[in-house]
Amino acid sequence: MVVHPRFPERRGAARASRWWGKAWVRAVEEAAYTAGDAQRARALARSGRIGQIRVAVGGFVAAVEDEDGLWAVQGSVPVLDDAACEALVETVAAETGRVAALLAGDLPHTLVEHAEEAGVELLPYGGELGSTCTCGFWADPCPHALAVLYQLAWLLEADPLVLLHLRGLPRDDLLARLHDRGSAPGPDLAPADPGEVDLDLAADAALRAEAMLGDLPPL
Numbered sequence: 001m002v003v004h005p006r007f008p009e010r011r012g013a014a015r016a017s018r019w020w021g022k023a024w025v026r027a028v029e030e031a032a033y034t035a036g037d038a039q040r041a042r043a044l045a046r047s048g049r050i051g052q053i054r055v056a057v058g059g060f061v062a063a064v065e066d067e068d069g070l071w072a073v074q075g076s077v078p079v080l081d082d083a084a085c086e087a088l089v090e091t092v093a094a095e096t097g098r099v100a101a102l103l104a105g106d107l108p109h110t111l112v113e114h115a116e117e118a119g120v121e122l123l124p125y126g127g128e129l130g131s132t133c134t135c136g137f138w139a140d141p142c143p144h145a146l147a148v149l150y151q152l153a154w155l156l157e158a159d160p161l162v163l164l165h166l167r168g169l170p171r172d173d174l175l176a177r178l179h180d181r182g183s184a185p186g187p188d189l190a191p192a193d194p195g196e197v198d199l200d201l202a203a204d205a206a207l208r209a210e211a212m213l214g215d216l217p218p219l
Contacts (some may be wrong), residue, residue, distance in 0.1 A: 001056040002165065004155055009048030020107045021157035023123045028149045030126025033139040041146030050151055057168050060152065064144040068135070073145045076130035079168035080120065087118040088169060089177045099178055107160035122167060 016025045032038040044050065044066060051063035058079040064071050080088065091114050092098045101108050115122050131145035141149070156162040161171045 001054050004053045004055060006050065006052050007048065007151055007154065010046040016153045016157055018107075018157045019109065020112070020123065020160060020163070021153045024153045024156060024163075025150065027124055027126045027129060028146060028153065031129045031141055031149070032146055037139065037143050037146060040143040041150055044143060044147035045150035050147060053148060053151060053155065055155075055162060055165055057165065057170060060148065060166070062148045064147055066144070071133050071135045071144050073131060073133045073148045075145060075148060077124055077166045078128050084120045085169050088115055088120050088122070088164075089174065089181075091115045091118055091120070092174070093178055093181050099175075102161055105159055107163070122163065
């Protein structure tokens with residue numbers, strides 16, 4: 001699991017600006033039950049009241065505070081199977097400069113297109129974004145989950161390897177596989193052992209760790 005720092009309050013729209021971020025936001029807005037839910041979620045995403053986002057293979061957890069309380073959001077993204085991960089690694093290795101682009105914070109459009117040609121859908125659609133929240137909202141995803149998903153767009157815009165991690169190919173795993181092919185920069189790329197992540201326990205830990213959010217001024 002990788003823990004990403006809490007975003008401070010943002011002014012203005014704070015929408016996605018890069019093509020893959022916009023594709024992620026489209027999926028988030030497809031998942032929203034109503035336009036009002038999406039609007040509330042965007043305001044929450046900008047408010048500075050979402051805690052650290054913990055990203056693991058296939059999921060994420062975060063704490064979100066609003067005027068009604070502090071909530072734990074747990075989300076899921078479909079994980080690529082072994083064959084799809086291998087095809088994605090081959091796609092990255094197939095063209096010089098792709099791994100360097102990823103490490104520099106870019107997601108080449110041709111990489112995604114060629115991955116799709118190999119049968120790998122890297123960017124999810126709205127129906128694939130699952131979530132639960134302790135708020136008990138009647139619709140899924142709730143505005144709290146949507147707000148975390150909006151912030152995930154900011155994370156993967158800055159580092160597209162966040163997207164690969166969610167889909168089942170963490171950074172160290174990718175680099176180790178590329179190193180085995182002689183395609184990765186640098187000789188010392190040993191994968192970290194991420195172990196098994198219990199997202200239920202992580203969600204509970206997120207609530208405890210982010211209790212300090214209650215000291216923030218009200219919205």
